[in-house]
Amino acid sequence: MLHAEMVNLDHILMDGLQDMVFVVGVNERHEMFYKYINRISMEKTGLTRNCLGKSIYDIYPKEKADFLYSHYFKALTTLEVVTYEDSYHSPEGEKYYSETKLTPLKDEKGRCYQVVAVVHDITGKKRAEFELKEYWNLISEGRQRYRSLFEYSLDAMITLDMDANVLNGNPMVESVTGYSLTELICTSFYTLVDLDNFRESKRFFQIAMDGTPVTYRTTILNNVGHSIELSVKFTPIIINDEVTGVFGILRDVSENINLNRKYKESEDRFKIIAEHAHDLITLLDARGEITYASPSYQTVLGFGDKDYEGNLFSYNVHPDQVQELEDSFIHSITEGVPCKLQFQQKHRTKGWIWFELHGTPVFDDRNRFVHMVVVSRDITLQKEYESKLTHFAFHDSLTDLPNRRYFKKVLTEALEEHQKNQVGLAVMMMDLDNFKWVNDELGHDIGDEVIKEFGRRVQQNIGENDVVARLGGDEFVVLLPNVKSTRQVEAYAQQILQAMQDKWEINDYVLEVSASIGIAIAPLEGASEYSLLKTADESLYEVKETSKNSYVIK
Known part of the structure; x- marks a missing residue:
């Protein structure tokens, strides 16, 4: 049964799945060992089938093994899905990032017997996030420097006479131009301006001399010949209604221009990433x-x-x-x-x-x-894929009907409803009469087809909200929640037995098939999963020992 599930699981995971998949077995001492590694996992990590049967500590260094074991241990002890992010190196040494989801599988005793790990490659997303973070940090840094430059730094200020000669200035002039005030006083402002901007500076100075404030951008050469980008504001100095000179505010905007360039580059890089993601x-x-x-x-x-x-x-x-x-x-x-x-x-x-x-x-x-x-x-x-894994965990691989694990889950829920609202509840345990003869004489392939047809006929003859599950072999169980009376339960049993009388044609064989049914009806108080299943099993045993092709109800 378990082998058949694993074969099915292996088949589906191998067909087109690009995620890495590991199946880790767990023994009673909580020791873990690899039971299955899919093809893509071996290609990406360098692991081989020689790792099967080995523990996590046999394969990885202790630090890595401790990290993995802590997550697997959490999954098997809490019996809940555990998700975590990790990184690994390929056989070529390249680093990849992954998100791993651990799904614990429980046996009929509620004990975790293996953990299925699905490892999804999130390298592209991680690298995009790192890039985006870097770019936005750069933009943020640029804004802080921009604010510092314009809000907290003092401007260089000078006064010019009517011929644009420097009359005076504040100490920040030297910080901007590299020249001391002593060197600048009585020299023309135009001597600072490079030749390409000479005429433009004269034109804006004349606008100020005509009585209109003006702001423009120009380039000057400092005391060591380096170009400085300036924002220059000329304001006319008016005394007795006459312009007697010009007051100038010089702001070094070289830093700002560079930051705007970086900001633009950051935006361009962001767009490149976003447009190709x-x-x-x-x-x-x-x-x-x-x-x-x-x-x-x-x-x-x-x-x-x-x-x-x-x-x-x-x-x-x-x-x-x-x-x-x-x-x-x-x-x-x-x-x-x-x-x-x-x-x-x-x-x-x-x-x-x-x-x-x-x-x-x-x-x-x-x-x-x-x-x-x-x-x-x-x-x-x-x-x-997660839905398929869940389906495999709760369904029989031969009939695709619910399995024992799923049946116990719905039985627990039905009992809670039964005890809370005093609604009817019954369980029917059933198997095929003389099924061993079918397997021995006709072979297991025919036997499998008989089991599938048996499950199909039972399912067709119960209610929409009722549940039929295969417990193993030819043994099936039916949950009847919200039944109104014993007569209704007997009617279901008779329908199922009658359905077995219809013609059976399996691979050119015509068979006569019958079944036996043991029924337990839950009392209003004191019912438990164990007592119901035990009563139904005893009723089934009684039928098998007496008449077969019938039912007993208790």
């Missing part, structure tokens, strides 16, 4: 509106980026998840922490598809919110 990259303002959507929206969702810009991020998000999404963003901005969420978004032709987003709030140097950077990745395939 396969993930969805989105910028949101404080209202949650999309101010930028990457071109990948077109290829991933079938809608153009311009369809989203100006809309709320919840646009085309599944209605059931809008509130959770908004709450997550508000918490992220309020607490200044990243957020991570899985949600569904509408594709133009494919309907709802699953995404996982990573949102990072960005603040300015005054800790004011600027925008949220959101990177969303299509995880539809991952969700489908």
Whole structure:
């Protein structure tokens, strides 16, 4: 049974799955050993099939093994899915980043007997996040330097006579030009200006002399011949209604120009990343509106980026998840922490598809919110594989009916409902009469087909809310919640027995097949999983010892 499940699991994981998959067995002493490693795992990590049967500590250095063991141990002791991020090096030495999801599988005693690890490559997303963070840090640094330059530094100030000769200035003039005031006084301002800007400076000086303040940008040469970019403001000095000179404010904007250039380069690099990324990259303002959507929206969702810009991020998000999404963003901005969420978004032709987003709030140097950077990745395939793994854990591989593990789960829930609301509850245990003869005489292939047909007929003759499960071999069990009376339970049993009388044609064999059924009806008080199953099993034994092809109810 367990071997058949593993063969099925191996087949599905090997067909087109690009994620790394490891199956780790667990013994009663909580020792872990590798039972399965898929092809892509061996290619990416350099591990081989020689690792099968070996423990984590046999394969990895102690520090790495301790790290892995702590997560696997958490999964097997809590019996809950554990997710963590990790990194590893390929056989060529290249570093990759991954997100691992550990799913513990329990046996019928509720003990974890193995852990399935699905390792998803998030290298591209991580590198994009690192790049984005670097670029936004650069922009933030530029803004801080820009503020320091314009808000906290003193300007150089000079006074010029009517011929543009320097009359006086403050100490900051030397800081800007490299010349001391002693060297500048009585010299022409034009001697500082490079030849390309000489005529322009004379023109703006004349505008000021005509009585109009003016600001312009020019280039001067300092005392060692280096070019300095200046913002110059000329203000006429008016005495007795006559212009007698000009007051000048000189601001060194070389730093600002460089910062603006870096800012522009950062924006260009951000656009290059965003426009070539396969993930969805989105910028949101404080209202949650999309101010930028990457071109990948077109290829991933079938809608153009311009369809989203100006809309709320919840646009085309599944209605059931809008509130959770908004709450997550508000918490992220309020607490200044990243957020991570899985949600569904509408594709133009494919309907709802699953995404996982990573949102990072960005603040300015005054800790004011600027925008949220959101990177969303299509995880539809991952969700489908998780669903298949869950299905394998709770369904029989031969009949695709629920297995013992799933039946115990729904039985527990039905008992809680039975005891809480005093509703009827019954369990039917059944198997085929003389099934051993089918296997011995006709072979196990025919036997498997008989078991599948038996399960199908039982399922067709019970209610929509009833559950049929295969316990193993030819043994099946049926849960009847909310039954109204003993007569209703007997009617189900008679339907199932009658269904067995219909013609059986299996691979050119015509068979006569019958079944025996043991039934337990739960009392209003004192019922338990164990007592119900035990009573049903005893009833089945009684039928087998007496008449067969019948039922006994207790």
